[in-house]
Amino acid sequence: MSTSHQNKHSITLDELENIALKLRKSTIFTSSKAKIPHLGSCLSCMDILVYLYWKELNINPQNFRAHDRDRFILSKGHGAPALYQVLGEIGFFDKELLKSFGENDSFFHEHPPKPGSIPGIEAATGSLGHGLPMALGMALSSKIRGLNFKCYALLSDGECNEGTIWEAAMLASSLRVNNLVAIIDFNKWQATGRSQEIMSLDPLVDKWISFGWQTLEVDGHNFNQLEQAFIKTKKSTQKPTVIVAHTIKGKGISFMEDNNNWHYRTPNESELEAAFTELNNNAL
């Protein structure tokens, strides 16, 4: 296929582990250097992003405007620092550009801008609850225009507070939009507390089933499970698919894991060093 990038299918899941580790490092480094928050949220979805871009999405970074490319929308826009590292690493743009992250006049800040300034960004998000409905519109465009591309939206569990998520869920179900895939980075936290306590999210899986979606449940840090789930998304003929991915906020750094302080905190020098030591040890 013209838009699939090279080596996509040959890369092993073990190699994905190394890529994710490397990108965790650069995300943490950027957060520390440029004082970019939402580190916990970035680390919880890093493995999902890596899987999507290296194994799943039919997008050629060298031809990222191809009409028939798959569309990926980071509906949880505050995960942008992780997404930018992914896009740079896989070749949507020169990684050198990421050095301007957080500087005045840079395009690289806390949320994805509208398409056009950063290659690979399909939609401006940051206000929650917009990305899934936009992906739904794009998925319908795919059908109307006969292009057969798929649309993916990565949501946070906190984002499921937004009514528009459930509006989109109902309509996608009634329209049988089987080329739409939502992935929920279910890290059990939102900005100020446990997502279950704030908006009574549970039972999240049952909710999506009852809304008429093919609903899959995986460990969002397990590439094997992600692979199995994404294979199933392609077999759905009648339903949109949601992958509820259980994740750990701050995944990969022991003192950040499941600690919601890292929603807003950025690492100081010694914390950065400790995080790097840990990641280096994990790599051995």
Added chain:
Amino acid sequence: MRNTFAKAITNLAKKREDIVLLSGDIGNRMFDEFKKVAPNRFFNCGIAEANMMSMAAGMGISNLRPFVYTITPFTTSRCFEQIKIGVAYHQSKVTIVGTGSGLSYAELGPTHHSLDDLGILRTIPSLNIYTPCDSQELEYCINQSILNNGPNYIRIGKKGEKNLSEFEPLSSPIDINWISRGGEIAIIGYGPILSEAASIKNDLKKINKEISILSVIKFSPFDTKVLKSLTKNGIKHLIVLEEHYSSSGLFSKISEIVLKENLKFESIKPFGLEDKFINRLGKQNYMREKFKIDSRSLYNYIVSI
């Protein structure tokens, strides 16, 4: 106007494969013909306007030309952020249509009045706002919305409005349409309420008073040139007629331009609504009389100048 919209959008859909119509659970039978012509391009998106607007934004940036249609408050204030971010910031090729604007649905109460839609939408950068007064202007606006590629909002009335002017769609865009020319007094306004102005023209002629009537077809971005030319063409008194709050509508807009450009009118009089919720209801005509934006009030004011 709404039947004109249904007809025009159906004709467009016949010609263009990229036209999509999204409706918020209204106008179902009205779009039967569209559904016949383009069954896979009509979506009843249910009573979920915010989702509908973001969906349209997603379609518009994927090379479709979606039209989003429902009652004005629900297609504007209900989903303001989805318009601001999804539609306008993305420069998505979406045309939003608000039907039953102003006091068209007067007796349905403040939930269905739209006296603030231009006030909120005019704050959105790059959104083209069209305010046609009749079906002829509406057809022109629909064509413009296709030509301009940009995000658009078209504010329309209900059904049965008479055409107010001889209007020949021009190849070049026209932002302000002259319905009549003459005299030192000009009524400038937009939307179906301009019929109140048109209806007093002959009565005024009988007492040797001529008036100019200008229909603002494009509210945003506003063409200041015509306004500047008015003083040069002998217009001394301006009456700003609108079925909208004066404080955030055309009167507000014109006041800003007059100050900025230092235009010299002897008087500028708002004929719009005060920003108050309306509790005691009635038919649209009754409400226009009650709030003194009807033809008789206009006539009496003009005679007094």
